Amino acid sequence: MQVTPYRGSCRTASPVSPVAYHDRMARADDAQQTAAGTALATALDRIGDRWSPQVVAALLAGPLRYGELQAGVAGIAPNILADRLRRLEADGLIVASAYAERPPRFEYRLTAEGRALAGALRLLADWGARHGGADGRDHEILRHAACGTALEARWYCPTCGDVVAVDATDETRRL
Numbered sequence: 001m002q003v004t005p006y007r008g009s010c011r012t013a014s015p016v017s018p019v020a021y022h023d024r025m026a027r028a029d030d031a032q033q034t035a036a037g038t039a040l041a042t043a044l045d046r047i048g049d050r051w052s053p054q055v056v057a058a059l060l061a062g063p064l065r066y067g068e069l070q071a072g073v074a075g076i077a078p079n080i081l082a083d084r085l086r087r088l089e090a091d092g093l094i095v096a097s098a099y100a101e102r103p104p105r106f107e108y109r110l111t112a113e114g115r116a117l118a119g120a121l122r123l124l125a126d127w128g129a130r131h132g133g134a135d136g137r138d139h140e141i142l143r144h145a146a147c148g149t150a151l152e153a154r155w156y157c158p159t160c161g162d163v164v165a166v167d168a169t170d171e172t173r174r175l
């Protein structure tokens with residue numbers, strides 16, 4: 001886990017050095033990063049903590065209320081969930097709609113930008129299922145409903161119809 005200095009006020013992990021656990025990562029070498037590193041850093045700044053991808057994944061099925069989200073994201077503390085919801089809303093990935101005024105109650109749904117994360121989250125979940133971890137559990141990999149074959153993700157160019165290898169850096173570039 002990477003802990004980076006926080007640019008603002010927050011609770012600190014120790015009285016000696018202020019540390020953020022949930023803000024954009026501060027980097028001294030931002031200007032020197034490659035285009036690919038910058039794009040990845042941007043993505044991780046927005047959803048790279050432990051809970052944000054799980055909250056987004058829970059909302060992929062449709063809008064949920066706070067209590068439903070808390071039940072859908074196992075192990076998340078109420079204060080962390082509230083913080084992640086505020087952060088995801090500020091980043092434009094979710095929108096909160098009030099359904100009661102007294103007390104204020106909200107329903108949370110993904111924006112189009114939040115729904116665009118579905119493919120990336122499915123890829124991460126599939127990677128986790130295939131490569132497991134220290135938990136020793138077998139996770140179900142994604143399979144085609146019609147025939148049961150394990151699905152594979154591929155990079156595809158819609159213009160020329162070529163499938164591009166993931167490690168073919170000489171065949172890809174960022175514009």
